[in-house]
Amino acid sequence: MNPGMTTQAPTHAREGWVARDGLRLHYIEWGALSAPTIVALHGLRSFAYTWEPVALPLAQRFRIVALDQRGRGQSDWDPQRRYYASEYVRDLEALVEHLDLQRFVLLGHSMGGANAFIYASRHPDRLAGLVIEDMGPGASATSAGADRIRRELLATPAEFASWDAAAAFWRRQRPDIPETAVQARVQHSMKALNDGRIVWRHDAQGIAHARLHATPQQLVDLWPHVEALEVPTLVLRGANSDFLSARTAAEMSQRNAHVLTREVPMASHYVHDDNLPGFESALHAFLGAPDLATWARGGRP
Template sequence: MAAAESACTPSGSAREAWVSSGELNLRVVEWGPPQAPAIVMLHGLRSYAYTWEPVALPLLHEWRIVALDQRGRGRSDWDPNGNYYADAYVRDLEAVVDHLSLRRFVLLGHSMGGINALIYASRHADRLAGLVVEEAGPGASASSSGSERINRELRETPPSFANWHEAAEFWRKVRPDISAAALQSRVTHSLKLDHDGRLTWCHDAAGIAKARLTATPDQQIDLWPHVEALKMPTLLVRGARSDYLSSATANEMYRRNPLIRLVEVPAATHYVHDDNLTDFNGVLQRFLTEIRNLDGRISLP
């Protein structure tokens, strides 16, 4: 793997903006025409806005893609109080939607971002033409083998690396199914050089790990009421080899709400769009075409 040229930094085809949420400044990355219908994309626990770039690029002729560096990630501010819990993330999303004056849009979230998307969607049905949830569902973040794996990774993740090769080897070890392109993206956008010449994390690794590993029961969200409250067409995407969102939970979500469509993507783990981008993009693009046809308020200009 070639050395990354920069870290936490913009990509050539993207636009960047900043949105205030309380005392934090959050980075928003956009692709596509500003006047086109919008899709807002939320990344997972240790990810970043640019994870969505390969998902966004095929959509540019018809959609405006808005990706958020959620608090403590990418170039967004770290929370000095370590408030990395769902209600704070949802407030941030509300601030972004209001700042950009998004009146009707599609919302997509992966893992932690999927949890935040489900909560937002249950509270703001009037804003959403459609919802896409990639690998998130009730109980998955607290009691699955995938959640145990993630907690173990958080405890064992080194604070820094000597070089780009060492960093790439770390990500390859914890994401053995990741594609080469997704691995390059993850190394480039999740790490930065410190003053000693070592590579450190762009995200607040210590604060995020502490919030996750020490969460109390009242800081954990029961997602079933949010699933049942959804009032918009919803695509639930599960990786066929996922250790996080079980087939039983995904099917129960589908059973409880008739607006949910469940699709399993082959050759993918919990990190579906990193493992099998081609099939993920195909599933997403078919759903978006249906949304445009169904929802007159999101028709193209």
């Protein structure tokens, strides 16, 4: 068992911790420790357990490790509010070192996808493949989805009077996702105080401040990272996404032959929530491609 690992969680995920920069970062994993590894990074206001529906069908063949990125889930909040790609990528590097991962597939949604692009361009020797869920150059800055997220951050209450009120908030925010995804958000992104109030488990104010007030130096142009990719890469776009445009998704494939783009029907920016079977079908096909299949059998692609 790895240093820092605890006993099995009630959901049958193993939990662990990695220290970096004075913060304790929490991660969960499914599958055998000896199996080929997939590392998963969640989005802006999400959490490691968002990957559970994706991970469970894969756990018979793969080890899936999901990180609560700083300020989210059970990971520590950053008192200096350093919620930027530069820090997230260093956190990922610390996790990879802590787990002694030699070669793995990296999966990222939205913000986690941006972090995954950057890591992949810097560490091609570590990756067998890269999977990006609805993220691409410019999406965080100029898309309609980026504007929607900014409005959501500004309008998000700091607390709720009850669990029912908290769940109602998430249903208004994400009216098209299934009830199981709503309940996962309530369970893993919120907590109750002793007086009964329901508050955010993540650093809502710090994350919003970083997202809304980032300087040009703190923003990342993803095009150089996309163009530098040297590993098989799958970009999954929700067909109804307001965040990653079809034009940008196609341009990524045009600029780099390693990038394969696929649209998942009946899905918005939250692809694996909206259409899990469609997401799984595309992901499993990618993992079964010849180069990735060789990696999954223990060889190097």
